[in-house]
Amino acid sequence: MTGSAPRTDRQTAVASVSDRTLRALHGYQIKRAFNVIQSDLNRTLKPFDLRMITYTALVLIVDNPGLRQSQLAEAMDIERPNLVVIVDELERRDLITRDRLASDRRAYALKATPEGLELCEQAVAAVRLHEDQLLEGISPDALTKAMKVMQLIEANGRRTD
């Protein structure tokens, strides 16, 4: 907002990190950015009683009706056991339904309820607004390219596994 803000500057912790250090800590730079995003997101989602992880699950279910839990777990890159409590929570709040598949009675088809859809729309809108602030000074093109880099890193990592 203020452009070149008047920096409180209670003395910079690390005077100036050397190029060598920066190169050694690419991963940590991403971690720091992610921390900022996650805490901002969780603050934004608090009024909806959602966290980043429950929000993500809800968005994916809304956008992919009939998704199975194992597919959702893979899409979110978390282990199946860890997804159970998340789906439990969304179901308990009547934001989604868990229906047995006729074709495979081991699996559940996840679908958003009207309430879930409504909450999702509102949450997505709120997240967009907050994200605009977080992405201030970043061109759409630069963001798209940065996300492309993230996707490539992810794909390379899965290849290496």
Next chain:
Amino acid sequence: MTGSAPRTDRQTAVASVSDRTLRALHGYQIKRAFNVIQSDLNRTLKPFDLRMITYTALVLIVDNPGLRQSQLAEAMDIERPNLVVIVDELERRDLITRDRLASDRRAYALKATPEGLELCEQAVAAVRLHEDQLLEGISPDALTKAMKVMQLIEANGRRTD
């Protein structure tokens, strides 16, 4: 390595995520990339008995001799209490020293020992090699710009706090 790898493809979880969904989940894309980086990094660092967080602390101490714990905590974006165990571990392994400052006897000056410096050099080299694989197909320019985006997000987040 294999260029266009022959993808095992046990059926894609989410057929094709809509543009709308992708836009709603920028943060999650960064999370997924970070997860990949972190697990690859921890695997790489295992032979040195380091984790991402202890590695980062060590690199920063090596590069900024005399750093105080509070400065290191700020640089790493973690709370002071959480840094204590990390510094404890590095000190116990004789990789760093904790010396009382004469000018302020509450604070410690952190410095790497010769052993710490040696281990750090080896670890940094190993990380670089692994990172090259993870960053395959990403131009140095694209990486630099993506890191710039990460820095901007981080800065915007701190401003919003």
Next chain:
DNA sequence: TATTGTTATACTCTATAACTATA
């Protein structure tokens, strides 16, 4: 025999309050 969802569990990282010793 393999897979879906589940339970139980353990480990790491993170966040907060309260303490001590110095300033």
Next chain:
DNA sequence: TATAGTTATAGAGTATAACAATA
């Protein structure tokens, strides 16, 4: 009184093994 480092503790998120029901 304020700050540096510390302790204790609680909460997320993550990872693994083992189980029941179904394929």
